[in-house]
Amino acid sequence: MGVELREIEIFLALAEELHFGRTAERLHVTPARVSQAIKKQERAIGAELFRRTSRSVQLTPIGAELRDGLAAGYRQIQDALSAAAEAGRALTGELRIGYSSAWCGSLVVAAADTFRSRHPQCLIELTDLQLADPVRRLRQGTLDLTLLEMPIDEPDLVKGPVVFTEPRALVVPANHPFARRESVSLEDLADTPLIAITDQPSYFIDLHYPRRTPRGRVIPRGPAGAAWQEILALVAAGKGVSPTCARAADYYSRPDLAYVPFSDAPPVEYGFLWSATGNTAKVRAFVETALETARAQETSGLS
Template identity: 75%
Template sequence: MELREIQIFLALAEELHFGRTAERLHVTPARVSQVIKKQERAIGAELFKRTSRNVQLTPVGEQLRDGLGAGYRQIQEALAAAATAGREITGEIRVGYSAAWCGNLVVAAADIFRSRHPDCVVHIQDSQLHDPLGPLRDGSRDLHLIELPIDEPDIVNGPVLFSEPRALVVPAGHPFAERETVSLEDLAEAPMITVTGQPEYLLDLHYPHRTPKGRPIPRGPSTTAWQEVLALVGAGKGVSPTSARAAHYYSRPDIAYVPFSDAPPVEYGLLWPARGNTPKVRAFVSTVVETAALQRARPVPDERP
């Protein structure tokens, strides 16, 4: 039984008049009669006793009315609550991202979000590598799509949205550039260019001090911006780990991207301040999760520099 058919039955059970029911629901009396006859055939019993003067519920009809009424009211209440929540999502929401491929996901999700919540303006900005959490804490960002893990008491971690294999950015003339892959042990053979300002545990994960076998990894220059990392690598000052997808977005003639054969993938997810867990933020998080799932389900296009 479809929702509209339930609505017609319950309205007739209340009005006990085909004409008034039709007028109330903006349908014809013939449509009301057609629906009731269909329901009676499906159930195998009369729901209403009809005479030229009145309409009355049968015992079976009363039982159906009582059973359907509570469920129908719950559906109506749920729809009303959803509509109210949707109307509350107004104003603006500010979303940051740490890498171009994260920005692509945020932009796609923002398009869907705007279509659902046209009264809410979405502002999208890239974030600085050296202070990824500062904008969340000072209120200039509501959400941030970034590399995980983040372990901060005042920051909420959303689910992992996607992961990317790791690669090593090396100077174009470096011996590593001629290889098909590198290993984590190879990090002991070249200075590592790092990014400053991030939490120490995040730096240890992405820019370790030792290889898995305990060999020290020499340190090269530190910087605060991704383009400076690439410039330093291109100038031969060292190497730097990153996502393998960076090769499709940041191609330069003086650098090369060599995949790791043994490094764990980089995981990406949304962060937001614990004090900022609002319906608006939750709605955007839900939209990003949905969009990421849709993108995983579609074939990946051939990304070329």
């Protein structure tokens, strides 16, 4: 005899309510559906389960025996399903997160603290990445997601929402003429070599390290660096200047460097990337936590 779990639920509800209308309302079905399910069970068993009159519904002795036999088993099934659903909602295992700059790291660390308090069974591992080829470890599968400068637009990677933005600045040698100015413009880049990052997509280079100014003037190229400290060393040595975000001055202040704000450059956008095959509940939950953390920091003035 094949009886579906829903039909057992209908039988047990009717055995408790002893009213077709109330049972239907409780289970969000029609009274006809309740009646159909009971008749199907009675045909399969070969005996009446309920005595029905115009005034009442009562269990038959066989119906009462079936109720007693099914109730405990049904509760076990419901408990097992609830436990499985709870386990499915719990985030466990390891989450490996990379970040491309100190200010990204500050946000990731704060978000990780909140995430751990919500999901204590999930272990978080944080990694500071080199500027060159920051998505390599995502593709290798050794990181689950990375917070870094946009734009990165690759078919095998998922681009999350922008988490925060930062105004741009130009890092120059402390004795450079620009260091004495309150601000610089994109046109000023034509007057000094530009130090860029190696191993980045061409569209990334075109935005952050353009070859021409808005008026079309050629921007001379200086040497390129693979790591942020290498770029700072090249700038300090007078090999050129390099764009960054204004907050870099708070993290990388040096007597031989100066950070000059741009007056006309668009802000730098920062967001998460993860593998298209790694769109897991843990990844999505951490991204949402990071967004909450960024909003809270912006509100409190900590960003």
